[in-house]
Amino acid sequence: MVATDKLSNEEFQASYLYNPDSLSNLDWNSVKNRLSPLVTNEQPGEDYFLVRPLMIDDFEKGYLQLLSQLTVVGNVTKADFEAQFKKMQKAGAYFVTVVEDIRHSKIIASATLVTELKFIHQCSERARLEDVVVNNTYRGKQLGKLIVLTVTLLAKKLGCYKMSLDCKDPLIPFYQSLGYTLEPGNSNSMMLRYESKL
Numbered sequence: 001m002v003a004t005d006k007l008s009n010e011e012f013q014a015s016y017l018y019n020p021d022s023l024s025n026l027d028w029n030s031v032k033n034r035l036s037p038l039v040t041n042e043q044p045g046e047d048y049f050l051v052r053p054l055m056i057d058d059f060e061k062g063y064l065q066l067l068s069q070l071t072v073v074g075n076v077t078k079a080d081f082e083a084q085f086k087k088m089q090k091a092g093a094y095f096v097t098v099v100e101d102i103r104h105s106k107i108i109a110s111a112t113l114v115t116e117l118k119f120i121h122q123c124s125e126r127a128r129l130e131d132v133v134v135n136n137t138y139r140g141k142q143l144g145k146l147i148v149l150t151v152t153l154l155a156k157k158l159g160c161y162k163m164s165l166d167c168k169d170p171l172i173p174f175y176q177s178l179g180y181t182l183e184p185g186n187s188n189s190m191m192l193r194y195e196s197k198l
C-alpha cells in the first residue's frame with residue numbers, strides 16, 4: 001500500500017493514473033437535468049464519497065473485487081496490477097475514474113474513459129466508455145449516473161468529438177437517460193472473439 005502521507009508531492013501525483021486536476025471544472029450545468037438531486041464529482045452526495053482517478057494502491061482497496069461484479073477478472077496479482085497500471089499511465093489514454101467510500105477505504109464504483117487519436121476529423125480524438133460498475137450494495141443511489149457523467153464530461157473537457165459504448169439491451173434506457181442515443185443505422189456492435197487466457 002502507498003503510504004501517501006510519506007510521499008513527496010511528485011510521488012503522490014505519480015500514484016494517480018492521470019492528473020486529478022483534470023476532474024475540476026467539469027460542465028455539470030450541461031447535464032444537471034439528468035440527476036435528481038444534483039450530484040457532481042466534487043459534491044457526490046455524501047461527504048464520505050470521493051471521486052478521483054484510479055490510484056496504484058487501489059489494488060488494496062478492493063478495485064479488482066469491484067470489477068469482478070462486472071466480468072471475469074482472473075488471478076491478477078498485485079505485481080500484475082501495478083505493471084498494467086504503469087503501462088496505462090505511460091500510454092496517457094486511460095482515464096479510469098473511481099468512487100471511494102473513504103469510511104472503509106473501499107472502491108465502490110468505477111468507469112473507464114479511453115481516448116483514441118485519429119487522423120480523421122482534422123487529427124481529432126474520440127472517446128469510449130468501458131467497464132462501468134457500481135458495488136451491488138451501493139446501487140440505486142445515482143452512483144452509476146455520477147461516474148458515467150463524470151467521465152463523459154471529462155471526455156468533453158479533453159476535446160473529444162464523440163464518445164461511444166457497448167452495452168446489453170436492458171441497459172439502453174440507463175445510458176439514454178444520460179444522453180447517449182441509438183443512432184439509426186449506426187448502432188450495431190460486432191464482435192470477433194480471439195482465444196483468451198480465461
Ligand SMILES: CC(=O)SCCNC(=O)CCNC(=O)[C@H](O)C(C)(C)COP(=O)(O)OP(=O)(O)OC[C@H]1O[C@@H](n2cnc3c(N)ncnc32)[C@H](O)[C@@H]1OP(=O)(O)O
Binds near residue numbers: 132
Ligand atoms: C459500457 C459498460 O460498461 S456496460 C456495463 C454496465 N455495468 C454492469 O452491467 C455491471 C453491473 N451493474 C452495475 O454495476 C449497476 O447496476 C449500473 C452501473 C449499471 C448502475 O449503477 P447504479 O448505481 O445502480 O445506477 P444509478 O442509481 O445511477 O441509476 C439507476 C437507474 O439505472 C437503471 N438501472 C440500473 N441498473 C440497471 C440494469 N442492470 N438494467 C436496467 N436498468 C438499470 C435503474 O432502473 C435506474 O433507473 P431510474 O433512474 O429510471 O430509476
